[in-house]
Amino acid sequence: MTDSPLGNRLLQDAVEQLSSLPGIGKKSALRFALYLLKQPMENVERFGNSIISLRREIKYCTECNMISDSNMCPICADARRDRRTICVVESLRDVLSIEATGEYRGVYHVLGGVISPMDGVGPADLPIDQLCRRVQDNQIEEVILALSTGMEGETTSFYLYKVLTPLNVKITAIARGVAFGDDLEYTDQLTLGRSIVNRQIFSPEI
Amino acid sequence: MTDSPLGNRLLQDAVEQLSSLPGIGKKSALRFALYLLKQPMENVERFGNSIISLRREIKYCTECNMISDSNMCPICADARRDRRTICVVESLRDVLSIEATGEYRGVYHVLGGVISPMDGVGPADLPIDQLCRRVQDNQIEEVILALSTGMEGETTSFYLYKVLTPLNVKITAIARGVAFGDDLEYTDQLTLGRSIVNRQIFSPEI
Numbered sequence: 001m002t003d004s005p006l007g008n009r010l011l012q013d014a015v016e017q018l019s020s021l022p023g024i025g026k027k028s029a030l031r032f033a034l035y036l037l038k039q040p041m042e043n044v045e046r047f048g049n050s051i052i053s054l055r056r057e058i059k060y061c062t063e064c065n066m067i068s069d070s071n072m073c074p075i076c077a078d079a080r081r082d083r084r085t086i087c088v089v090e091s092l093r094d095v096l097s098i099e100a101t102g103e104y105r106g107v108y109h110v111l112g113g114v115i116s117p118m119d120g121v122g123p124a125d126l127p128i129d130q131l132c133r134r135v136q137d138n139q140i141e142e143v144i145l146a147l148s149t150g151m152e153g154e155t156t157s158f159y160l161y162k163v164l165t166p167l168n169v170k171i172t173a174i175a176r177g178v179a180f181g182d183d184l185e186y187t188d189q190l191t192l193g194r195s196i197v198n199r200q201i202f203s204p205e206i
Numbered sequence: 207m208t209d210s211p212l213g214n215r216l217l218q219d220a221v222e223q224l225s226s227l228p229g230i231g232k233k234s235a236l237r238f239a240l241y242l243l244k245q246p247m248e249n250v251e252r253f254g255n256s257i258i259s260l261r262r263e264i265k266y267c268t269e270c271n272m273i274s275d276s277n278m279c280p281i282c283a284d285a286r287r288d289r290r291t292i293c294v295v296e297s298l299r300d301v302l303s304i305e306a307t308g309e310y311r312g313v314y315h316v317l318g319g320v321i322s323p324m325d326g327v328g329p330a331d332l333p334i335d336q337l338c339r340r341v342q343d344n345q346i347e348e349v350i351l352a353l354s355t356g357m358e359g360e361t362t363s364f365y366l367y368k369v370l371t372p373l374n375v376k377i378t379a380i381a382r383g384v385a386f387g388d389d390l391e392y393t394d395q396l397t398l399g400r401s402i403v404n405r406q407i408f409s410p411e412i
Binding site for chain 2: 008020021023032044068093
């Protein structure tokens, strides 16, 4: 399918923009554009402006770098959270996932990426100095590393381990193992191997 | 996953708007929003404004109702097209699909929908009168019905057949049959049955 026979500048612009979204091709983008064309004018203005406002007005928490309406995010501002424990994550999505478990009461530090020489992202491009300062200034007791297990995530975790170690803080990492419900035969060797090495005393939940 | 713990108004607004796109859930919408947050401000403004401009500035071809930059779409304006043949389709996407085949040199009539009592769309809500006038005023020789084969498409085709018949125009419909590359065993009975009834003299392409 091609949109060139129509030569419609407005449609082509919109399709091109919509297809810049991650995972969205020209076909889906065209579907979105035609859908938006059928909506009332005020809805489409709200749509476009909500995105522009998001980008223009968003703030980042000065403590943890989480995106926020104000200078302090609701988690950092919440007096009931344990401020002695910082969980280091790559993105807001990871925060949401961990929050959804209801198992964590500490605060976060959002890196916004991982060290990736391929993409030109070095340690200086991430708020790692800020993390170190935070650990020193606030008598942090534990830093939990919750980065992804790919090459880049591992590199970043190792770098963090190196710079945090002199600061006399407990450094932990989230447990890796066979997920609940997963069959052993379909679990990759690395995960299964680690899950045996790191086996724990069996304590059935009652 | 929930975005409530963050209580971020800007993000929630944008996610809500993005998840209004067809086929997009909250999770994809959040991914889009976080992607847009990482883009330069001017790119995001271009993104939002291209959508608003599309909706605000789009015109519809006064001949065939196709969306257009001007009052006459490039197809209707193209002197090389056969103006005696009109292909009736539901949407612009169908036009693009047919244009991509390179097999059609006539013009189109875009209904923008089909008769659907369930959705409150009656014949009067579609540009059917306009089609009839177009057929009468321009000595149209053939109207090709190329609507979908669902209940609503069939109803619409039948309605068009009824109103076009008195106008003394040849009314045809696109051929239905087993698609190239499809296995007979996986073809639905209706299609396979019709393909036998409507069998054609075999003429191998050389």
